[in-house]
Amino acid sequence: MARLVVLGGGVAGHTTATFxxxxxxxxxxxxxxxxxxxxxxxxxxxxVGVGEMTKEDVTFDLAPVYAKAGITYxxxxxxxxxxxxxxxxxxxxxxxxxxxxxxxxxxxxxxxxYLVNATGxxxxxxxxxxxxxxxxxxxEHTVSVCTADHxxxxxxxxxxxxxxxxxxxxxxxxxxxxxxxxTCQGAAFEYIFNIEHELNKAGVRDMADMKWxxxxxxxxxxxxxxxxxxxxxxxVSSKLFxxxxxxxxxVDWLIGAHTSKVExxxxxxxxxxxxTGEEEFDFAMLIPPFAGVGLKAYNKAxxxxxxxxxxxxxxxxxxxxxxxxxxxEWKASDWPRTYQNPTYKNxxxxxxxxxxxxxxxxxxxxxxxxxxxxxxxxxGMPSGIIGKAVAHSVCDLITxxxxxxxxxASMAEMGAACVASAGKGIFDGQAAAMTVYPVVPDFDxxxxxxxxxxxxxxxxxxxxxxxxxxxHYLFIYKAKLNPGWTLIPE
Amino acid sequence: MDQKLVEEEIxxxxxxxxxxxxxxxxxxxxxxxxxxxxxxxxxxINIKMIIVVGKSH
Ligand SMILES: Cc1cc2nc3c(=O)[nH]c(=O)nc-3n(C[C@H](O)[C@H](O)[C@H](O)COP(=O)(O)OP(=O)(O)OC[C@H]3O[C@@H](n4cnc5c(N)ncnc54)[C@H](O)[C@@H]3O)c2cc1C
Numbered sequence: 256m257a258r259l260v261v262l263g264g265g266v267a268g269h270t271t272a273t274f275x276x277x278x279x280x281x282x283x284x285x286x287x288x289x290x291x292x293x294x295x296x297x298x299x300x301x302x303v304g305v306g307e308m309t310k311e312d313v314t315f316d317l318a319p320v321y322a323k324a325g326i327t328y329x330x331x332x333x334x335x336x337x338x339x340x341x342x343x344x345x346x347x348x349x350x351x352x353x354x355x356x357x358x359x360x361x362x363x364x365x366x367x368x369y370l371v372n373a374t375g376x377x378x379x380x381x382x383x384x385x386x387x388x389x390x391x392x393x394x395e396h397t398v399s400v401c402t403a404d405h406x407x408x409x410x411x412x413x414x415x416x417x418x419x420x421x422x423x424x425x426x427x428x429x430x431x432x433x434x435x436x437x438t439c440q441g442a443a444f445e446y447i448f449n450i451e452h453e454l455n456k457a458g459v460r461d462m463a464d465m466k467w468x469x470x471x472x473x474x475x476x477x478x479x480x481x482x483x484x485x486x487x488x489x490x491v492s493s494k495l496f497x498x499x500x501x502x503x504x505x506v507d508w509l510i511g512a513h514t515s516k517v518e519x520x521x522x523x524x525x526x527x528x529x530x531t532g533e534e535e536f537d538f539a540m541l542i543p544p545f546a547g548v549g550l551k552a553y554n555k556a557x558x559x560x561x562x563x564x565x566x567x568x569x570x571x572x573x574x575x576x577x578x579x580x581x582x583x584e585w586k587a588s589d590w591p592r593t594y595q596n597p598t599y600k601n602x603x604x605x606x607x608x609x610x611x612x613x614x615x616x617x618x619x620x621x622x623x624x625x626x627x628x629x630x631x632x633x634x635g636m637p638s639g640i641i642g643k644a645v646a647h648s649v650c651d652l653i654t655x656x657x658x659x660x661x662x663x664a665s666m667a668e669m670g671a672a673c674v675a676s677a678g679k680g681i682f683d684g685q686a687a688a689m690t691v692y693p694v695v696p697d698f699d700x701x702x703x704x705x706x707x708x709x710x711x712x713x714x715x716x717x718x719x720x721x722x723x724x725x726x727h728y729l730f731i732y733k734a735k736l737n738p739g740w741t742l743i744p745e
Numbered sequence: 746m747d748q749k750l751v752e753e754e755i756x757x758x759x760x761x762x763x764x765x766x767x768x769x770x771x772x773x774x775x776x777x778x779x780x781x782x783x784x785x786x787x788x789x790i791n792i793k794m795i796i797v798v799g800k801s802h
Contacts, residue, residue, distance in 0.1 A: 501766075
C-alpha cells in the first residue's frame with residue numbers, strides 16, 4: 256500500500272487528491288493536509304467583497320467530502336519536509352501542525368511515498384510596510400478579497416463607504432496591487448468594476464472617485480504580457496480594450512507603480528520612471544504580493560536543505576529551466592512539464608506552489624533599481640489541469656512502477672479560460688470572457704504575438720456574466736464530488 | 746448655443762488618458778446587455794472555451 260500526501264486543499268491540491276483517490280481506490284491511501292476546514296471557490300470572493308454573496312455561498316465543509324472520497328484529512332498546516340527520512344528510517348515524512356480547534360498547535364509527522372505540494376501562495380502583506388500588520392496578516396488600512404473572510408470584511412467596509420456617500424461625503428476608491436512584484440491583477444480588476452457597478456446600483460456613483468493602481472507597465476498586461484485578439488478585422492492588444500473599459504466606466508489609472516508604503520488613507524508609490532508620489536484614499540483594496548508558504552526541508556542528517564528544494568521566493572523547484580537569462584532568450588521550453596522536483600523524484604508541486612522559471616511579462620525596473628513588474632499568474636484552470644496531470648503521474652508511478660511515463664501539462668502548451676466579472680446581475684451584469692492560448696507566449700511557434708489568435712479572444716457582456724455565474728455553481732458542484740464530477744473539466 | 750450632447754462621449758473630455766482610447770457607443774453598449782444577442786454570444790463563447798479547454802487537457 257502506497258501513501259500519497261497532498262499538502263494544500265485548494266484548487267490544485269483538491270483536484271490532485273480527489274482524482275488520485277478515485278484512480279487509486281482503496282488499495283492505496285491519499286492524505287490531505289490543509290489548514291482550513293472549508294473549501295473556498297476563491298473567484299467568487301469578489302462578489303462576497305461587494306455584498307452580493309455570503310461566505311456560505313462560496314465555501315463548504317471539506318471533512319464530509321473527503322470522508323466520501325476515502326481521503327484521510329488532517330486540518331493542519333505542513334511545516335517541513337524530510338525527503339530522506341531521519342536517523343534510523345529512510346522513509347520520507349512531513350511535519351504538520353494542527354489548526355483545528357481540538358488539536359490546535361499539536362505537531363505530528365506523516366510518512367509518505369509520494370508528496371504533492373499544492374500549498375498555493377502566502378499572502379505576503381508584510382512585504383509592503385503598512386499593507387501588513389507586521390505579523391503576517393493584513394494591516395488595518397486596506398481591505399483584501401483574497402480569502403472569504405477578507406472579502407466579508409471588505410464588504411462591510413464597502414457598505415460603510417456607501418452609507419457615507421449617501422450622506423453626501425465623497426469617497427475615493429483605490430484598487431489594485433500593493434507591491435511592485437504582485438500577481439493576480441485580474442482579481443483586482445474584477446473588484447474595481449464590481450465596486451463601480453454596485454455604486455451605480457446604489458445611486459452614488461457620482462459621489463465616488465475611482466482609481467486603479469498597478470505594477471503592470473500597461474493596462475491589460477495581467478501578468479501575461481497582455482494578449483492580442485482579433486476584432487473587427489484587426490489584431491488588437493488587450494491594452495486598448497482595458498483602457499477602453501476604464502475610460503467608459505470613468506476609472507482613472509496609475510500604472511507601472513510599486514506601492515512602497517501604506518498609511519491611514521494614503522499610499523506611497525514609486526513609478527517606473529523613478530519618480531515617487533502619494534495617493535490618498537478612503538477605501539483601498541490592494542492585492543498583496545505572493546510568496547511560497549515557507550515550508551522548510553531537511554536532509555537525513557537534519558541539515559537545512561530548503562534552498563535545494565525551494566526557490567528563494569519559497570515556491571518549490573520543479574522541472575523548469577531556472578538558468579538566469581535575459582528576456583530575449585526566454586523560451587516556452589523553460590516552463591515545467593511534469594512538475595517533478597529535480598532532486599527528490601517522489602515530490603511534485605502543483606498550482607501556485609511551483610516555482611516558475613521567470614516572469615511572463617517583460618521585466619521592468621525603475622532607475623532606482625526597484626523591480627516593478629507583475630509576477631506570473633497561475634489561475635484556476637492551469638492550477639486544476641496541473642493538479643490533475645500530477646495526480647495521473649503519481650497514480651502511474653504507484654501502479655506501474657517508478658519508470659512510468661509522467662504526464663505533462665506545460666503552461667506554454669495549455670490555454671486558460673478566464674471570466675473577469677465587471678458587475679453582477681442576471682440582466683445587467685457584465686464580465687469579460689477571455690481565453691488565451693497558450694498561457695505562456697511561444698514566440699518561436701507563434702511569431703508576432705506569441706499566441707494563437709484563433710484561440711485567444713475576449714469579449715465583454717452579459718453572456719460572460721452568465722458563464723461566470725454558472726461556473727460558480729459548476730465548480731462548487733464538482734469540488735463537492737457530486738455525481739458526474741469527473742465530467743466537468745478543470 | 747445648441748449643444749449636441751452624446752452621453753457616451755462625455756468621458757473623453759475627463760482626462761487625457763481617456764481621450765486617447767476608444768469608448769463604446771450606444772449601440773455597442775446596448776448589445777452587451779441585449780438578452781437575445783447575449784444568448785447567441787453565450788453559445789459562441791462556450792463553444793470557443795470548450796475548444797480551448799479541450800486543447801489544454
Ligand atoms: C480574489 C481572487 C479572485 C480570483 N479569480 C479567479 C478567476 O476568476 N479565475 C481564475 O482562474 N483564477 C482566479 N483566481 C486565482 C485562483 O484562485 C488561483 O489560481 C488558484 O486558487 C490557485 O490554486 P492553488 O491550489 O495553487 O492555490 P489555493 O487555491 O490558494 O490553495 C492552496 C491551499 O493550500 C493551503 N495551505 C496554505 N499553507 C499550507 C501549508 N503550510 N500546509 C498545507 N496547506 C497549506 C491553503 O489553505 C489552500 O487551501 C483568483 C484569485 C483571487 C485571490
